[in-house]
Amino acid sequence: SAVISQKPSRDICQRGTSLTIQCQVDSQVTMMFWYRQQPGQSLTLIATANQGSEATYESGFVIDKFPISRPNLTFSTLTVSNMSPEDSSIYLCSAGQGRNEQFFGPGTRLTVL
Amino acid sequence: GESVGLHLPTLSVQEGDNSIINCAYSNSASDYFIWYKQESGKGPQFIIDIRSNMDKRQGQRVTVLLNKTVKHLSLQIAATQPGDSAVYFCAESDNAGNMLTFGGGTRLMVKP
Numbered sequence: 001s002a003v004i005s006q007k008p009s010r011d012i013c014q015r016g017t018s019l020t021i022q023c024q025v026d027s028q029v030t031m032m033f034w035y036r037q038q039p040g041q042s043l044t045l046i047a048t049a050n051q052g053s054e055a056t057y058e059s060g061f062v063i064d065k066f067p068i069s070r071p072n073l074t075f076s077t078l079t080v081s082n083m084s085p086e087d088s089s090i091y092l093c094s095a096g097q098g099r100n101e102q103f104f105g106p107g108t109r110l111t112v113l
Numbered sequence: 114g115e116s117v118g119l120h121l122p123t124l125s126v127q128e129g130d131n132s133i134i135n136c137a138y139s140n141s142a143s144d145y146f147i148w149y150k151q152e153s154g155k156g157p158q159f160i161i162d163i164r165s166n167m168d169k170r171q172g173q174r175v176t177v178l179l180n181k182t183v184k185h186l187s188l189q190i191a192a193t194q195p196g197d198s199a200v201y202f203c204a205e206s207d208n209a210g211n212m213l214t215f216g217g218g219t220r221l222m223v224k225p
Binding site for chain 1: 121145147149154155156157158159162202212213214215216217218
């Protein structure tokens with residue numbers, strides 16, 4: 001199994017600012033994903049982070065709002081841009097060798113004031 | 114830590130009893146299913162998976178049952194313990210891609 005860490009673990013931000021979340025995996029993985037989990041809700045996939053190419057976004061999520069980087073097989077970043085209170089959520093990174101056994105990081109708890 | 118599952122359906126069981134958590138899915142093309150456990154303040158933790166060519170798979174104290182006819186998945190936990198208290202999510206995917214679609218989740222509370 002892969003061990004995944006995220007930084008920061010939590011943050012409180014002012015509206016209009018941006019926050020970059022880092023995801024580090026302890027081994028090389030094929031697939032990395034970013035999810036959002038709003039309070040009391042299930043997980044919603046934001047995008048698939050593709051190594052060496054642009055991320056693939058799900059319906060309702062756009063690159064301008066959630067730019068993603070994946071410079072290598074163990075690291076990815078998600079930026080939440082021009083934040084509003086509606087962006088307050090838990091952001092989760094997952095990784096795996098395809099859809100099988102995706103392992104999750106601990107999440108980043110974001111509060112936007 | 115942050116609470117997860119404040120508005121989710123809740124299953125309350127007595128310590129030592131068996132728990133059954135249910136999940137319905139809608140995509141008839143789904144051929145791979147996973148159960149995750151999420152404790153408060155943590156990310157989801159993989160529990161067990163099952164492919165559509167099986168109808169039952171057992172792990173340590175857990176069993177997953179798959180009924181493709183009615184598109185239903187269940188997770189059975191034997192001899193439920195206080196450490197099993199968490200929110201449980203099912204997830205599904207089809208062979209068209211690598212993404213998982215998560216179900217709504219169920220909060221399991223174990224009474225001592």
